[in-house]
Amino acid sequence: MLIKVINPNTTASMTEKIGACATAVAAPGTVIQAVNPTMGPASIESHYDEALAVPGLLEQIALGEAEGVDGYVIACFGDPGLDAARELARGPVIGIAEAAMHTASFLGRGFSVVTTLGRTAGRAWELAHRYGMAGFCKNVRACEIPVLDLEIPGSSARETITQECKRAVEDDQADVIVLGCAGMADLCRYITDQVGVPVVDGVAAATRTVESLVAMGLATSTRSEYAAPPVKQYVGLLDGFTVER
Amino acid sequence: MLIKVINPNTTASMTEKIGACATAVAAPGTVIQAVNPTMGPASIESHYDEALAVPGLLEQIALGEAEGVDGYVIACFGDPGLDAARELARGPVIGIAEAAMHTASFLGRGFSVVTTLGRTAGRAWELAHRYGMAGFCKNVRACEIPVLDLEIPGSSARETITQECKRAVEDDQADVIVLGCAGMADLCRYITDQVGVPVVDGVAAATRTVESLVAMGLATSTRSEYAAPPVKQYVGLLDGFTVER
Amino acid sequence: MLIKVINPNTTASMTEKIGACATAVAAPGTVIQAVNPTMGPASIESHYDEALAVPGLLEQIALGEAEGVDGYVIACFGDPGLDAARELARGPVIGIAEAAMHTASFLGRGFSVVTTLGRTAGRAWELAHRYGMAGFCKNVRACEIPVLDLEIPGSSARETITQECKRAVEDDQADVIVLGCAGMADLCRYITDQVGVPVVDGVAAATRTVESLVAMGLATSTRSEYAAPPVKQYVGLLDGFTVER
Amino acid sequence: MLIKVINPNTTASMTEKIGACATAVAAPGTVIQAVNPTMGPASIESHYDEALAVPGLLEQIALGEAEGVDGYVIACFGDPGLDAARELARGPVIGIAEAAMHTASFLGRGFSVVTTLGRTAGRAWELAHRYGMAGFCKNVRACEIPVLDLEIPGSSARETITQECKRAVEDDQADVIVLGCAGMADLCRYITDQVGVPVVDGVAAATRTVESLVAMGLATSTRSEYAAPPVKQYVGLLDGFTVER
Amino acid sequence: MLIKVINPNTTASMTEKIGACATAVAAPGTVIQAVNPTMGPASIESHYDEALAVPGLLEQIALGEAEGVDGYVIACFGDPGLDAARELARGPVIGIAEAAMHTASFLGRGFSVVTTLGRTAGRAWELAHRYGMAGFCKNVRACEIPVLDLEIPGSSARETITQECKRAVEDDQADVIVLGCAGMADLCRYITDQVGVPVVDGVAAATRTVESLVAMGLATSTRSEYAAPPVKQYVGLLDGFTVER
Amino acid sequence: MLIKVINPNTTASMTEKIGACATAVAAPGTVIQAVNPTMGPASIESHYDEALAVPGLLEQIALGEAEGVDGYVIACFGDPGLDAARELARGPVIGIAEAAMHTASFLGRGFSVVTTLGRTAGRAWELAHRYGMAGFCKNVRACEIPVLDLEIPGSSARETITQECKRAVEDDQADVIVLGCAGMADLCRYITDQVGVPVVDGVAAATRTVESLVAMGLATSTRSEYAAPPVKQYVGLLDGFTVER
Structure with a gap:
């Protein structure tokens, strides 16, 4: 099982620490991939930071989907982008x-x-x-x-x-x-x-929760609200976020 | 009084319609500036769209602050970016x-x-x-x-x-x-x-609400949560969002 | 636009002050009529006072309807008689x-x-x-x-x-x-x-809220609860309150 | 024990029926006094009626206090005037x-x-x-x-x-x-x-509740909110409601 | 009217005190039967005590039903076994x-x-x-x-x-x-x-509440949740609790 | 890690099924012990059944504590005895x-x-x-x-x-x-x-939740409410439930 733990800020030392804590509690056989986005704020201390951490987070979810990730942890206590991430990911997504x-x-x-x-x-x-x-x-x-x-x-x-x-x-x-x-x-x-x-x-708790959901074969419901987002045009700086299917 | 009504998607015909409705209810002396971002989705129909509409919205708020806007309307029924916008703006911000x-x-x-x-x-x-x-x-x-x-x-x-x-x-x-x-x-x-x-x-209601708050000299409290966001490094695609003071 | 601001107690100096504050925030073109009832308590400091301020308030609403008032403010922080006033008035009624x-x-x-x-x-x-x-x-x-x-x-x-x-x-x-x-x-x-x-x-806030509702063409819903009160007999001291239609 | 059951409208046949139902459930030794006000609406079917039933109700409470009533029932399902009545009465007051x-x-x-x-x-x-x-x-x-x-x-x-x-x-x-x-x-x-x-x-339930409270020696707390109303001037049609102490 | 007041712990001195307090407030004609179980804890100071007080309490309810009790008080502030007692008893059951x-x-x-x-x-x-x-x-x-x-x-x-x-x-x-x-x-x-x-x-309040419910002819609804429990096999130490009908 | 999954009714076939479902989702290295009490009802379909399932459940918790169980699942959808079990057990207890x-x-x-x-x-x-x-x-x-x-x-x-x-x-x-x-x-x-x-x-979910809590070194807080129950006398049929320390 591959769990991607995303630190939504861009500070690598924090990502490393988060990865170590997640790895410490994971069950045998679970692989933890700890990452942070390549864009956005160095730390999240305001609604402004939180909002602008989300594009980088979603990019990491999209990359994870291409890599066959089984589930995701959003490792910031504001749980930024949780709903949007759930629309993108096939597997479960949990905020800390x-x-x-x-x-x-x-x-x-x-x-x-x-x-x-x-x-x-x-x-x-x-x-x-x-x-x-x-x-x-x-x-x-x-x-x-x-x-x-x-x-x-x-x-x-x-x-x-x-x-x-x-x-x-x-x-x-x-x-x-x-x-x-x-x-x-x-x-x-x-x-x-x-x-x-x-x-x-929360990093440990979310890692174990995702692991348990995957083990039980459970993922976000795709019935209505969390179905994949409708395809549409994205323009300007964010044109790379156009969803393709 | 100058009120900026921001349609957070990039569809200009909708912006025009929204602007007309806001103008129709504004009091004499109020100027309505209806805009949409230059980046992001053509419409907002998912959490994913909503999250990615926020950077463009915040860019418009930042531009508005430079232009002396008195208050803002966020003209999408999900009220995207409302908290972050309140941190950036000196005047009131209301979602529809x-x-x-x-x-x-x-x-x-x-x-x-x-x-x-x-x-x-x-x-x-x-x-x-x-x-x-x-x-x-x-x-x-x-x-x-x-x-x-x-x-x-x-x-x-x-x-x-x-x-x-x-x-x-x-x-x-x-x-x-x-x-x-x-x-x-x-x-x-x-x-x-x-x-x-x-x-x-909501477009009419929010326009009148912002107008009333400005008329009463009221704006978002800067006591703690909605104070201006701490200054910090932004990198990558979003480096243009670094707050400067 | 004519807005009637009703101070539900009988102290004229307070009515005057309330009227001045309402006038100060009203938009150009809005006329503020500040009044108090001719019956009831000199101030409202108990549930008893509040209950007995309501007949005088309702008399003022009834007078206002005859005079073509567009909307009403109830200028006491207990919002006395708000529901009853909404049944009587064609336009919006807001408590402070x-x-x-x-x-x-x-x-x-x-x-x-x-x-x-x-x-x-x-x-x-x-x-x-x-x-x-x-x-x-x-x-x-x-x-x-x-x-x-x-x-x-x-x-x-x-x-x-x-x-x-x-x-x-x-x-x-x-x-x-x-x-x-x-x-x-x-x-x-x-x-x-x-x-x-x-x-x-609240006086300023209620005045602007009523003004905005009237500007948007909005008034209390007459669908069920706030329809005009059924006509019936009133007797004794309060026989003057019989609704006529 | 003397319990006064007040029908807040002015329809005597309803008062009679209410009195009979209260009497039917009262314990031996409890005297039920069923009354209605001498002023106000013939029935209560709107907020307007309810508000205007309160002065007559409060008059009945004041009369009851002079007569040594032990507790009161307000026999209308909107429980009109309950808070004000609690300020006036020494004993408990319960709405149906x-x-x-x-x-x-x-x-x-x-x-x-x-x-x-x-x-x-x-x-x-x-x-x-x-x-x-x-x-x-x-x-x-x-x-x-x-x-x-x-x-x-x-x-x-x-x-x-x-x-x-x-x-x-x-x-x-x-x-x-x-x-x-x-x-x-x-x-x-x-x-x-x-x-x-x-x-x-509710008439039976309230009668038994008041009876029980009186039997236990319990009455409305006079600590703050429900203390006797402050004495002050009442004018006009309602000048008879001035509280005297 | 016979009201059974059950102290769910096994301390007789407390049962006696509780009985006296219930008797003191009961209406003339009401007989108070104060009892405690023959099994369980001497006092209830934990969830563990509370859970283990329930079988003895239910035994007392079952005995009461055989004796024609009209209603029950559960005289412990945790209201142990209230729902189960309501299923067993024909009359009302109230916790203190x-x-x-x-x-x-x-x-x-x-x-x-x-x-x-x-x-x-x-x-x-x-x-x-x-x-x-x-x-x-x-x-x-x-x-x-x-x-x-x-x-x-x-x-x-x-x-x-x-x-x-x-x-x-x-x-x-x-x-x-x-x-x-x-x-x-x-x-x-x-x-x-x-x-x-x-x-x-609560002992006084519950006694009077039960008394009032019985006087009004009211008892727990047997529509669904509080109907008599389905008959089934009980084994081991608790085989005596098999419901018979 | 040893997790005891307790079916609180006495039907062995259900216990077996529950055990199989718990085992199917447990991580490698986790041992599932599925049991049912030796006393109480054959199924839990009423508040009465639920209350009388608790003594047998608590007996199983006490046995588990003697055997060094790491955590417990209560496998009945009413979560009977959850609070009491938390007082007895050193490790976490979760209801389904x-x-x-x-x-x-x-x-x-x-x-x-x-x-x-x-x-x-x-x-x-x-x-x-x-x-x-x-x-x-x-x-x-x-x-x-x-x-x-x-x-x-x-x-x-x-x-x-x-x-x-x-x-x-x-x-x-x-x-x-x-x-x-x-x-x-x-x-x-x-x-x-x-x-x-x-x-x-819930059986799978509770098993994984207990497993995760144990893996993180987390157990019920012993600060106040869920500390071990005070020692005291138990008498009669339930005298075997006296806590000894």
């Missing part, structure tokens, strides 16, 4: 916020999300509502750490995040922590040891 | 689904949306939930008409839509009809006469 | 809580209402739920200022309200403030300057 | 829609309301939401019978209502029927026999 | 959480539950959602008192609970307090005097 | 309704559940609400087939279920089907081929 929130709901009465920037909290709540997980989400907490600080060796980011997770347990009475950024995937084990409640990394 | 649903809620206990393709109904419901309007939305009905059929003079589209609106009143007990596509803007008066309940065209 | 909450939802992820007395907060939440705006409403905060204190020149009310608005931004993380009393309409500009987020005055 | 819906929720997974006119369905749903009962309410069905037709001996109203109740059981899969008008109180036994599921009459 | 929450909703805008152990708060919220009462529930507060400490004369439990109730009024702005354990039934009067808002004991 | 509904939400906009008896639909909806999946659940459809008919070779059950699934796709516009009974697990492939949309079997 989606997988992390569902997984956390299996482990306790409620979770808190601990994320990077406060300006992304609105999007996290929006996703929680869309996925039916708002009733489980006790809080979305921000550490006000820029995403790429997570890539700096020796930064104080790990401790800042751990402290925020502890506050989530004490103040929100969270049973479970959800890490709100793909760049935190490698911190999951350390924080678990520090806070004493389950900590869910 | 957003404006139409809110407006319909002022006129009766519940409305039905009548739209083009059934595959877009999921998105319409998602927006209804996001805007708090799901409790007012009795149904989303599709006519299974491709968007660009609305541009063909003499097509049967107008009658098909009118019949679906009549069914909405009778079967859904809708007090109000919301037209679910910017391309239907010019049908509003005709359908109103046929169905006997208020019919809301 | 309704207009303010919808307007605030266009400007950010969430708003807080800052109002006079804590005992009215339950009603404000009830309206937020009815209008679909509860998901946007972060808090309803009271200053514990009697309504008519807003009419006393030189009182500390303005500063008390401003401080509460600042707390809403800091503690509730409100992107937008909604002023929860028609008597605060004249404070909107001052508070905006102090708190640094958009501040919405 | 409120009591009927709560009671029905004790008896099965879901109920349907069968009411008179379709134009009142919006109000019934609004109350279901307010009382937390919307999740139990499968449908609100109207028979399109004017309220006062229920007072005509030998009319076909009883059969029309019974047929609608049967459809509710079959088509809505309702476990329980809620009668949506105080004027149907005397039909409860007959319809129960016909439809084979529990049928709830 | 159910009755207390509904009753509290009649008395103010919102209530707080004050309970024993924090680990039961999740269940209390779950019930609030199921009963439609979540919108009225401002908080569920725990005193961290083991249930059987309430049975120890002279313990500090009463004061601890009273203090928590006071915090609920001040910090949650609760209009009403709901006591979250059958073992607190005897504290209702004392706490009411201390906190100045209505305090609802 | 829980897993199936979450899985279906990954594959389309909405699913319909197709189940055996209509009387269980209320419980299915209750679980959908609890898990946050109600917004995805378009309908719960019953075939009115007794559970054990699924064990009869050559019965018409398979065709009846398949036809109901087809109706769900056409009438509910379901993108995905959820099979509402563990006894349908072996029909998943056949029905998928017939209806043309993804069909989710």
